[in-house]
Structures are given as C-alpha cells and as structure tokens.
Amino acid sequence: MASKPAAGGHLFANDALLPSGWARQVLLQWDASGRITQVSVGAAPPAGVPVAPGPLLPGMPNLHSHAFQRAFAGLTEYRAPYPEGGQDSFWSWRRLMYRFAAHITPESLEAIATWLYVEMLEAGYTSVCEFHYLHHGQGGKPYADDTALSLALLRAARTAGIGMTLLPVLYQSSGFGGQAPRADQARFLRSTGNMLSLLEQLATATHAQGAVLGLAPHSLRAVPPESLREAVAGITALDAHAPIHLHIAEQTQEVEDCIAWSGQRPVQWLLDHMPVDARWCLVHATHMAPAEYAAAARTGAVAGLCPSTEANLGDGLFDMPRWLRQGGAWGLGSDSHACVNAAEELMLLEYGQRLHLRQRNVLASSAHAQVATAMTLQAVRGGAQAAGRPVAGLAVGQQADMLALDAQHVALAGLDAERMLAAHVFASQRGSALHSLWVAGVPRVVAGRHPLHDAAARAFVATRQALLAAA
Template identity: 75%
Template sequence: MARDHELTGRSLFAAHALLPNGWARNVLVQWDGDGCIMGVAADSVAPAGVPVAKGPLLPGVPNLHSHAFQRAFAGLTEYRAESQDSFWSWRNLMYRFAARITPESLEAIATWLYVEMLEAGYTAVCEFHYVHHDQGGTPYADDATLSLALLRAARNAGMGITLLPVLYQTSGFGGRPPRQDQARFIRSTDNMLSLLERLAPATQAQKAALGLAPHSLRAVPPDSLAAAVRGLTALNPQAPIHIHIAEQTQEVEDCIAWSGQRPVQWLLQHAPVDARWCLVHATHMTPAEYAGAARSGAVAGICPTTEANLGDGIFDMPLWLQHGGRWGVGSDSHACVNAAEELLMLEYSQRLQRRQRNVLASTAQAEVAAAMTLQAVQGGAQAAGRAIAGLAVGQQADMVVLDAHHVALRDLPPHSMLSAHVFGSHRTSAIDSLWVAGVCRVSQGRHALHETAAQAFVAARSATIAPD
C-alpha cells in the first residue's frame, strides 16, 4: 500500500473533468509510480494536500502523425515556386532541406518541437521517421543514429512517443527506381527489420512504442509491403502500422494506372488491414472505400492544417463516422503545432464543405469541442499502440489543465471552457499545466526547457537552411 504522501504526490483533484463518457464534477485522479491511472473518482471531496487543478481537466491528445525535421522548414515554402504550386512542388523543396539534416540538428529540432507540442496540449507523438542515412545516402556506422536522436529528444522533453521507422524503396508505382534526392530514405525490407530489432531494447527502456511505416503504395512495392508486415508481426503482433494513403489526386490516378484500383481499395484487398493500421490522410476515397476502411478497424489519421497548407483536400468525416470509423489528428509537417487548432481546422473544413455548423458534434456530446477531443484521444491512442486513451483506470496519466482565469475562459460555465479553448484562445494559450505519465511537464503554460530548446532549434535551423 502506498504511503499517504506518495498518493498526495500522485493525485490531482479537478472541479470539472472530461472523462471518456463526458463531463464529471469533483474528480479525483490517482496514479501509481509508473504513471498509470489507478483511480478516477467523481463526486469526491478534495483530500488534504492534494493539488487542485486551476481549471477543467482534459485528457492529453496524441499527435498521430509527425515528421519532426520539417518543423524547421515551416514557413519557408510560402511563395510560388512553379506556375501552379502543389504538394509535389512543395516536396521538391522539402527534399532539399532534408538533405542537410544532421543527427545533431535533428535532435535539436525534435526537442524543441516536442516542447512546443507539450505546451500546446499534445502528450504523445507518433513519429513517422524516414530520414535514415547520412547526407550522401550512406548508412551511419550505427544504423539507428537518427532514430536514437528522436528517442533522446522525446525523453529529454518528456514526450510519450511511438517511433515508426519508414520503409521507402521506390519513387513511384510499378517499382520505379528512387530519385537521387531520396537516397537518405532508402532501405531494403531485411534492413528495416534489422533496424526494428536494434531499436526494440531502446524503445522498451523508454516505455515507448515501436512500429513500422510503409511510406506509401508508391514507395513500397507489394512484395516488400507483405514481407515487412509479416516481419513486424513476428517481432510484435500488436505493433502499429502507419501508411500515407490517397493524400493527393495524382496519387489516386497513378495507382489506378498501375493496378486498376484506387489506393485504399487496393490496400484493403491486398494487405491485412485491421485495428493496428493508421491510414494517414486517406483524403480521396469513394463511399465504398470509406465503408470498407472503417469496417477494417483502422484509424484515419487526419492532419487538417498540413492538408490545408498543401492543398490536399478535405476528408469526409461525417461519412467516416457514419460507418463507425475511428480517427485522430496529427500535425504532420508542423506548419501549425497546436492540438486545439487541428480540431478547429477539422471542424471548420467540414462546415465549409457542407455549409453547416457544429458538424462533428455527436448524439452523446452536443458540444463539438468535447466530442472531437474524446474521439481524437481514442483514435490517437489506438494509432499509437499505447494505453493513452483518456482519464480512465489502466490508462497513462496524460492530462491537460486549462487556465480558468485566461481571458478567453474567465467566468464562463465550466462546460464552455473547452469550446472557448478550441475556438477562441489562440492568440495566447489557455493551457495552464500538462502531465505525461503523471509527471508535470508544463507549468503555468511553460515547459522547463522552453528557452534552451528554442535557442538550440534556432541555431539548428540556421545551420540547415541551404544558401540561395
């Protein structure tokens, strides 16, 4: 039995908390020494000495899709590079930036990014990591060098992480050879499985999850995809699998030209897609693909601000939900790093598409911000392959407290504060504090590493930007 002072240090009382089944009053949350929630009691009385939240208590939101190095690239492509700019012209510029990343700069960029994420309400990240080799494409002496840099960044910032090394082999459908500017990404299937074996002890020591990211159908031929999934399953049958799919209309057209099928249609018929899978973007699907993908149990990984930045298109969320689909949000290229703003962009895109309001409210949750938060937490936890599914016994104590005295929230009814946070507080953050695995990582809106990590990021970015 834990001593009273230990429980006091592993407890938090909130007058209002968003639990998996909705809002509750006077909630006492307690967790053990590993940061696992062992008690959630509503209608409680605050025990003596237990900290009291300064505002509503929320579950932490998992960020289910991240390319960490691209944070240093944000804002540097907002000019017309071609007569009609697109995802593909943006990608060419991004490749030039990726060619200059070093292990040291990647760690500095990722550390600052994870600090930003924590300050913005994310408590976990799924890192879709595809820059593997040195600047000429030659493997480092330790083939896991860049993966380990990301794990260190997450550990130092206190961010929960699911590491997803990316399998990348071809530059297009039909086995087209890789481009020269993709040399840092390329691995054989056997080499990828060896990397996963190398990383398993490091992720286990850090209580991180380890999965696999076949980059896309255009970058991983069918035989390699099947072999990689089999090999991953042999290593860990529960390991998550993430894949970019149907993000761009050109990708859909190229897939049809190659196979006679659309990307999601092909994947569902040729791969064992189930609840382990996260279909990142999945922007361009037919109604039959929406139904089939939702039935598979896979999570849709929606990245609203990146999809808007790149001109991808709009995911049909009501149709997905109609079929019982699960979803989560990611910040992807990190043009924006803010969990609330991803939810806002997601809801606003649906409003623009349908010319309606409060599209993603549910029968159980009429308040759209609460409905989206709970769904994003559930889907994000599934995609991460970790027990981070909200304020419930057996889940990790990943929690966010809003500042009830923030001008956007002050004197509002408690159930309205989350709505004000998502839809009205972005000039200054309304987050007061944040915990990951029961450890307070953000206090009074600021991470302890904020200044030092920011300075290191700026230096790394300056050193990485290619001269004109």
C-alpha cells in the same frame, strides 16, 4: 526535468472530461509507473491534494509527425515557376523539402525534435507518433551506427518528456510499380531485410524509455507489394500488436497513378491485398470513394487526419460525416508542423467541414452535443489506438496524460467547464488558455511553460540558421 514520484501521485479537478463525458469533483490517482489506478467522482478534495487550476482534459496523442520538417515550416510560402506548368502543389513542395532534408544530421535532428516536442507539450499534445523516414547520411551513405537518427528522436522525446511511438519508414521506390528511386530520396531507402534488422536493433532502446516501436511503410507508391507483405509479416512476428502507419490517398494524382498501375484506387487496393485491422493508421486517406469509406471503417483502422498540413499542401478535405456514419475511428497529427497546436487542429478540422458543407457543428456526435467535447474524446480515443499506447483518456489503466485549462484566462473566465473547452478551441489564441500538463503523472508544463522552453528554442534557431546556410 521533474522526476516521477516514487509512490505515484494524485490530483483533484472540480471538472474533468472522462471518456464517458464531463464529471464534477474528480479525484485521480496514479501509481509509480504513471498508470491511473483510481478515478473517484463526486467527492470533496482530500486535504493536501493538489487542485487543477481549471477543467482537466485528457492529453491529446499526435498520431503523425515528421519532426525535421518543423525547421522547414513557413519557408515555402511563395509562388515560383515549377515544371508542373506553374502550379505550386504538394509535389513542388516535396522537392524543396527534399533539398532541405539533405543537410539534416543526427545532431540537428535532435535539436529540432527537442524544440518541437517542447512545443507539442505546451500546446496540449502528450505523446507523438514519429513517422521517421530520414535514415542515412548525405548521399544515402549509412551511418556507422545505423540507428543514429532514430536514437536522436528517442533522446529528444526523453529530454522533453513526451510519450513516443517510433515508426521507422520503409521507402524503396519513387512511384507505383517499383519505379527506381530518385537521387534526392537516397537518404530514405532501405531493403526490407535491412528495415527489419533496424527494428530489432531499436527494440531495446525504445522499450527502455516506455516508448512503442512500430512500422511505417511510407505509401503504396514507395513500397512495392511484395516488400509490403514481407515488412508487415516481419513487424508482426517481432510484435503482434505493433502499430502500422502509411500515407494513402493524400493527393488526387496518387489516386490516378494507382488506378493506372493496378486498376484500383489506393485504399481499395490496400484492403484487398493486406491484412488491415485496428493496428493500422491510414494517414490522410483524403480521396476515398464511398465504398472505400465503408470498407476501411469496417477494418477498425484509424484515419490519421492532419488538417493544418492538408490545408497547407492543398490536399483536399476528408469526408468526416461519411466516416463517422460508418463508425470510423480517427485521430489528429501535426505532420509537417505548419501548426503545432492540438486545439487549433480541432478547430481547422471542424471549420473545413463547415466551409465545405455550409453547416455548423458538423462533428458533434449527436443532437445537443457540444462539438469541442465530442471532437476531443474522439481524437484522443483514435490517437491512442494509432499510437499503440495506453493513453485513451482519464480512466483506470490508462496513463495519467492530462492537461488543465486556465479557468482565469479572459476567454474562459466565468464559464462552465464545457464552455471553457469550446472557448479554448474556438475563441482563444488556442495555446494561451492551457495552464498545466502532465505526462504519466509527471508535470511537464506549468503556467503554460515548459522548463526547457528557452534553451530548446535557442538551439532550434541556431540549428535552422545553419541548415538554411547549408541548403
């Protein structure tokens, strides 16, 4: 992989999407740590400065990933009889996923994640929040090194060159009210004290590679109230700024079960019982009542939306217009990795709203705003907040995470920059129009290709074949 230049670097773009909008003739400079130190607008490129091959965009943070599920993607697309009365659903999918997860090893996880992170970089993601709940060996027996699977993910991120927020998952029960865990959940389980010990062990390795360490209480059904309070207090004592992510209100059954347990809807219960603030990412939050949208937005928490996974699992549609009217922040995740493409997630998010509302350009921020530009800026800003990393766009103090579109691509050629972005999201093969990508100023994708593409792909295919044979 390319190494970071000792004295930083610089790049000129004829067009760049800054946090304030599109700008012409932009010179970016960054220091040896990869932080942007200067953004100059309206000047000719200095001699010898490289020029971006097309419009320059901020890199997209991926705020929700279960890396091992990439090897499982596409393998459940058939109808079969299920105990739920013949209805294939999230819950039947989950049973199959658990069966697959039972055979993951640290070595197979590293191979899967390395390929996945290469895919992410080639598809416009420059950082990832890894919601990591696979902790132990088969049958739930802890590894001799309790950090083994977490370190496999950190190594994969370092190898691929993607930014990382590692979110070890606290998982204790199979349903609301502290129901006993299922046998096929044994690899996920930790006591709260054991989780806090794991976080302390991981802190040095995480920070050594410039990653961020946070916590992911899996869901209200998987973490009883007292454990949730203790865990949040523990991660806050370790790092008062650490991100906290959890799944919530993804499925209607989850909402109904929460009401039966507590008399409240999930988001309502969470906001009434926990100190939710801007550190929190509410993953999915698909099924909220109007009052929950308003109250959740007021906390400053980020809604973590995963359009391709939510569609694949039949979750339902988040009410984006209502969330935006409340001033809510949001970002994108690829979750189960049925799709690994930042532009395609943007397209699916907008198209879902169009199908539901029978309107167009739903997520444009104002009259005459271009929807692809508005969505990109919002998703980058919310994703950076959820990641807890300085990756909020092309601005001084932020990391030089960026990508350049290919101005010569047939879907983009001859258009102005803003129309190129729209064509990239809505009228190309999505990944095909991405030319180059940098993470912290280091080139990771050149001419649409990561240097580890072939080797990582071969290792992934071999690993998947072995896992399928075992499962």
